[in-house]
Amino acid sequence: MTELRLGMIGFGAIGQQIARQLSTVPVGAILSTPRALEQTRAVAPAGALVTADWDAFAAFAPTLVVECAGHAALRALGVRVLGLGADLVIASVGALADHETEADLRRAAERGGRIVIPSGALGGLDVLGSARHAGLDKVRYESRKAPAAWLGTPAEDTLDLRAVTSPVVFFTGTAREAALAFPKNANVAATVALAGTGFDATEVALIADPEATGNRHVILASGAFGEIAISVNGRVLPDNPKSSVLAPSSLTRAIEMAVARCVI
Missing domain, CATH: 3.40.50.720 (NAD(P)-binding Rossmann-like Domain)
Known part of the structure; x- marks a missing residue:
């Protein structure tokens, strides 16, 4: 080897x-x-x-x-x-x-x-990829983060993040639109799209939630295979609230998988 x-x-x-x-x-x-x-x-x-x-x-x-x-x-x-x-x-x-x-x-x-392409801050990409072969019709991805995590993004064009007192959906669109408009926040949307129905067929909702205790990622999918509902609430990186602790860990796993003799 x-x-x-x-x-x-x-x-x-x-x-x-x-x-x-x-x-x-x-x-x-x-x-x-x-x-x-x-x-x-x-x-x-x-x-x-x-x-x-x-x-x-x-x-x-x-x-x-x-x-x-x-x-x-x-x-x-x-x-x-x-x-x-x-x-x-x-x-x-x-x-x-x-x-x-x-x-x-x-x-x-x-x-x-x-x-x-690693799993990033969420899980379930294996089952999503399997569903694509078994018959996948619809995929929706939702990202829910504290308002501070959306500072410095186009979210500030639509609402005052420092004054948010209840959950606000400030973006709905395709994974392509989300990934290009929110390059530091929506990499997961792109990963979901690549694993499932593609950039233009994947629905995305971005949410600012003052009660969020971490970065929550949700995948909802359906098709001939059945239904998928996956939710991960990850702790944020102390040095970067836009990202989750799981994000670098998924990269670490990708490195280790390159040398592993038993792959799961």
Whole structure:
């Protein structure tokens, strides 16, 4: 079996949590931005190459790269990573809602490494994917978070988040619309869409709830197979209330699954 050589793009709150959780695979190289380079070096695992230079990162010859740096980073670097022959684990799944980005990455994967999409902050993608083969007609995804988690997003264009006193549905639309409008909050919507009926057939509702105790994700699906109702209420990352503790953990699991001899 080929040795797994792990690289990471970005090393913020999610990347650092992944590094803390890993027990079997060391982080070998981290690609940073020039602005964050010194800060990243200060918190990087001992022995890891930390660089802002693509050529130096590529020379490390990673076999698996985890992207946790945002939509722009995935668009700029995803094709390059796959071109190295490395598998690419994507955190910023919502970037695939852009037709050109998805097409470019899929073409690159046909010639190079695989695209790996983790479950993120929810569960049930296995049964949703199975239902797609058994007959899946309708999928609805709901995201319920505290108002503060929606600050800095288009939600502020429709309501005063600091004055919300009861749950408010401020967005309804397709998974494509949600993922593109809320790039830091709706990556899960994109993941649900890819597992099920696609970006344009997946219904999405985004909710600001002042009584939310975490980030709640709900999948409702129906079809010839039967019905699915899945709900996950995840604790938020202390350094990033827009994301859940489960999000980096799902990336950690994807890394470990790449070397596991028993896969579940």
